[in-house]
Amino acid sequence: SQELEQSPQSLIVQEGKNLTINCTSSKTLYGLYWYKQKYGEGLIFLMMLQKGGEEKSHEKITAKLDEKKQQSSLHITASQPSHAGIYLCGADSGGSNYKLTFGKGTLLTVNP
Amino acid sequence: GAVVSQHPSWVICKSGTSVKIECRSLDFQATTMFWYRQFPKQSLMLMATSNEGSKATYEQGVEKDKFLINHASLTLSTLTVTSAHPEDSSFYICSGQHYNEQFFGPGTRLTVL
Numbered sequence: 190s191q192e193l194e195q196s197p198q199s200l201i202v203q204e205g206k207n208l209t210i211n212c213t214s215s216k217t218l219y220g221l222y223w224y225k226q227k228y229g230e231g232l233i234f235l236m237m238l239q240k241g242g243e244e245k246s247h248e249k250i251t252a253k254l255d256e257k258k259q260q261s262s263l264h265i266t267a268s269q270p271s272h273a274g275i276y277l278c279g280a281d282s283g284g285s286n287y288k289l290t291f292g293k294g295t296l297l298t299v300n301p
Numbered sequence: 302g303a304v305v306s307q308h309p310s311w312v313i314c315k316s317g318t319s320v321k322i323e324c325r326s327l328d329f330q331a332t333t334m335f336w337y338r339q340f341p342k343q344s345l346m347l348m349a350t351s352n353e354g355s356k357a358t359y360e361q362g363v364e365k366d367k368f369l370i371n372h373a374s375l376t377l378s379t380l381t382v383t384s385a386h387p388e389d390s391s392f393y394i395c396s397g398q399h400y401n402e403q404f405f406g407p408g409t410r411l412t413v414l
Contacts, residue, residue, distance in 0.1 A: 220401070228342075231305075231394060231407035277344060279403075287398055288335065293344040 193280050195292035202268050203300050210263045210295045212278035218258045220281030222289065225274045232277065235263075265297075273299045303329045303399045307406035314385055315414055322380045322409045324395030329404075330375035331397030336368075339392040339408075351378045385413040 192215045202208050212221065220239050224232040236245045238254035238261060245252050249272075251264045265272055275296050279289040304327040314320050324334055332353050337345040349370050350358045357370035367389075369381040382389055390413045396403040 222403075224405070229392060229408070229410065231307075232345075232396075232405040234402065234404065237402065281401075287333070287401060287403065288347065288350060289403060290347070291344045296342075 193278055193290060193292035195276075195278055195295050197295060198293065199296040199298070201298045201300065204269060205267055207264065207266050208268055208297070209265075210276050210297070212261045212263070212292055214259045214280055216259070218254065218261070218280050220287070221254055221258075221261045222279040222281070223252050223261070223263050224277045224279060226277060226294070227274050268297075268299045270299045270301050273297055303327075303397065303402075303404040305331075305395065305397045305404050305406040307393075307395055307409050309409060310407060311410040311412075313412045313414065316386050317384055319381055319383045320385055320411060322382075322393055322395075322411075324378045324380070324397070324406055326376045326397040326399070326404070329397065329399045331378075331399060332375060333398040334372060334378040335396045335398070335403065336370060336378075336380050337394045337396070339394060345394060348380075382411065385411070387413045389413050
């Protein structure tokens, strides 16, 4: 089965600082999804990456998928308190039903 | 984006009782819905894949007789936790498949006393 390792497990940054969260897969990724979750709430879809070398940006968040499609990074520029939460990467198993396996998440705290 | 709702948002029940959680896709038809469980400070663990009109596919280690899933329509899937025990207390989240994306519900917090 596919396993996803996220690093770091938790991260505390000062407002305005940049940060990066990594997600590494034990197998080739068919699709890599980034979600944000406030603890005890549902998941908010951020981005999906499918092609090796792909990069997507939305506002101050940029996600990349490496050429080998086994590693993805999520970069936040000039972090704000609103960025705080749990960031989860999810991998598409490659089957027809888009079943996702999730990493353990990265807890981000942004201090004002 | 597509919207998924869950009901109830939280429930407290006595040990031994059954609890039903509903997952609805509000503005799209979800042929496939997924049920996840999340323990405090842990990631989401897929419990089962629910396909409309057919039996759910359960992940290894998930008791199908304890976690009954019914996907009777393209917009509704239900998860029934039968004979709930305190160890079943968790946060249950569903998602609906829409094209190649999953849209998640807000979750249901179950506490079994």
